[in-house]
Amino acid sequence: MTSFQHGIVIVGAGQAAAQAAQSLRTGGCTAPILMLGEEAAPPYQRPPLSKAYLSGAMGLDRVVLKPLETWAAEDVNVRTGVRVAGIDRSARTLATTDGETIAWDKLILATGSRVRRLAIPGSTLDGVFYLRTVADVDDLRARFAPGARLAIVGCGYIGLEVAAVAVKAGLSVAAIEAAPRVLARVAGEEISAFYEAEHRAQGVDVRTGAGVSGITGDGAVTGVALSDGTTIPADIVLIGVGIVPNQELAADAGIVCADGIVVDAASRTSDPDVYAIGDCARRHLELYDRTMRLESVHNAIEQAKLAAADILGHAPPALETPWFWSDQYDLKLQTAGLSQAHARTVLRGDPAARRFAVFYLDADDRVLAVDAVNSGPEFLAGKQIVGRKGRLAPDVLADTSLSMKEIAARAA
Ligand code: FAD
Numbered sequence: 001m002t003s004f005q006h007g008i009v010i011v012g013a014g015q016a017a018a019q020a021a022q023s024l025r026t027g028g029c030t031a032p033i034l035m036l037g038e039e040a041a042p043p044y045q046r047p048p049l050s051k052a053y054l055s056g057a058m059g060l061d062r063v064v065l066k067p068l069e070t071w072a073a074e075d076v077n078v079r080t081g082v083r084v085a086g087i088d089r090s091a092r093t094l095a096t097t098d099g100e101t102i103a104w105d106k107l108i109l110a111t112g113s114r115v116r117r118l119a120i121p122g123s124t125l126d127g128v129f130y131l132r133t134v135a136d137v138d139d140l141r142a143r144f145a146p147g148a149r150l151a152i153v154g155c156g157y158i159g160l161e162v163a164a165v166a167v168k169a170g171l172s173v174a175a176i177e178a179a180p181r182v183l184a185r186v187a188g189e190e191i192s193a194f195y196e197a198e199h200r201a202q203g204v205d206v207r208t209g210a211g212v213s214g215i216t217g218d219g220a221v222t223g224v225a226l227s228d229g230t231t232i233p234a235d236i237v238l239i240g241v242g243i244v245p246n247q248e249l250a251a252d253a254g255i256v257c258a259d260g261i262v263v264d265a266a267s268r269t270s271d272p273d274v275y276a277i278g279d280c281a282r283r284h285l286e287l288y289d290r291t292m293r294l295e296s297v298h299n300a301i302e303q304a305k306l307a308a309a310d311i312l313g314h315a316p317p318a319l320e321t322p323w324f325w326s327d328q329y330d331l332k333l334q335t336a337g338l339s340q341a342h343a344r345t346v347l348r349g350d351p352a353a354r355r356f357a358v359f360y361l362d363a364d365d366r367v368l369a370v371d372a373v374n375s376g377p378e379f380l381a382g383k384q385i386v387g388r389k390g391r392l393a394p395d396v397l398a399d400t401s402l403s404m405k406e407i408a409a410r411a412a
Helices: 015-026 068-073 134-141 157-168 189-201 248-252 297-312 376-387 394-398 404-410
Strands: 008-011 033-037 076-080 084-088 093-096 101-103 106-109 113-115 149-153 172-176 205-207 212-218 220-226 231-233 236-239 243-245 274-276 281-285 290-292 323-328 331-337 344-350 355-361 367-373
Touching: 008 015, 015 033, 015 076, 015 297, 068 076, 084 248, 149 157, 149 220, 157 172, 157 189, 157 323, 172 220, 189 205, 189 323, 189 331, 189 344, 189 355, 189 367, 220 236, 274 297, 281 297, 297 323, 331 376, 344 394, 355 376, 367 376, 376 404, 394 404
Parallel strands: 008 033, 008 106, 033 076, 106 274, 149 172, 149 236, 172 205
Antiparallel strands: 084 093, 093 101, 113 243, 212 220, 220 231, 281 290, 323 331, 331 367, 344 355, 355 367
């Protein structure tokens, strides 16, 4: 690594930023590292926000990745409550909203994403919430009281995780989804049907194929109006309809963006001294030969490691099959790979036993992805099979008399 005059500046202080700083230091980087994050908390993990942090089972001390003192001891300067307003690529500086100018030799953009806001009548009423940050959860949880009526707009992972926590906390919960099934963007029909039935059995009023025309209320929320004319009464509304990448800093600086900051295999943007990692970046995935944004902890960590290795002049780390998880009730869903382009699915195990997996195959029986419910071996072996583009006959995958180890050994 060349010696730096000003050092490495990381914009954003989330999962990806934290991993980048850590990988740089453990990789032997001696240059100054400065991390600038606009939130009040030091870098923290977001997955518990809609799970154990929302339920109260996990406190902020366990959500935070490391306290500020530990970062200082590792010689990483983490500054919270600082928002970066602009980048000057020719001067190799950035400006904060407080008017400070900071020089950098290498810049890492780890700005994450923000919630997609719904521009519908009533969306600014008191009692309407989104969920992205610790502060969002603190505000939402303050309204959680047994008997309170919560309407969730959007049945993706976050919406359904919140539904599970809320119904257990004694709230009356309705979950509204415009698509014909829950989790439609991320999972196959078997998984959607299973989770829909599970939420209904737990007492959630699940409405699919239901468009939302507005939120009713006068000052405070009283309900959610559906396109078919019905209104679902509510005291609280949580909107979870996806995220948009925070790419404006890069775009305004003339860096190539296309629904995400476009990066190469080393996480470099169109400016080779500027990297982009995590939710804000669009990368090429060799495994599926397509470019995309991945919104996951796995991606944030992997891209951070790739950027750090490139800055240090080290060989890149081996790539992992994309993975994800979701906790709802006593169900652990673990996903490996991307199922979107599948031609057929194979069910292994019994959904009624709350322990099963759905494998997603292309037309040539290549295993593209697996969704495993309470099924660790299916997830682990499936991840490995997906990663080596393995092919398997559907009847072999479905045969529960064979262990996943035996099945993985048969993958062509
Ligand atoms: P972030 O963690 O969002 O960090 C970006 C930070 O940059 C933010 O703090 C932001 O405020 C800051 N920032 C942005 N712009 C500026 C600026 N101009 N100046 C200063 N700071 C700035 N993934 C999983 O794999 N499994 C899960 O179960 C899972 N559950 C999730 C549950 C919830 C509720 C949420 C919100 C996400 C979940 N995810 C999950 C996704 C995962 O948390 C994200 O993919 C991951 O946090 C992305 O990390 P990141 O560092 O790219 O972005």
